[in-house]
Amino acid sequence: MQLIMYGGEAKSNAMEAIQAAKKQLFEVADVKLQAAHAALLVAHHSQTELLSKEAQGEKNELNLFLIHGQDHLMTSIAFVDLTKEIIDLYKQLN
Template identity: 30%
Template structure:
């Protein structure tokens, strides 16, 4: 496996982990565990940083005039899509948690 493929797989994996943590947070809200939900969202953000680092590295490589251009592959497109949807899911889930908590008179 090439370095590029490893970076792309790392991006997909980190994005998936981030999204999974966000959905775990939403499940915690169903049982009123808001502190646990916040912890899981914090973990989601932390994992997202790993995905962001990989994405930034790939973008910098592509913009480097001295480097070979990064080939755009289906796997690369999938990785970017996976990363973007994980961010969207986390942001929406964070807002849902705030809404549910305010409805219940939480914090």
């Protein structure tokens, strides 16, 4: 569930960062982007824990929550990466 929760939090913060940059509130955008990165870090640690357990022979049950969580995390990582580029574009236009 942490993959889903923190992945979603990261994506929400990234979207708020884009909206702030659109309004030329670049300090707010940077804070929101930092919050997105922090949420991704928590999600990534959760993912690493799952991978470590699997590597140690502890099998994770493959279920819809795990698949959805992994998908959510990977999508959020890409979204946050693109958000940084969008903010940079808004800064250049300003």
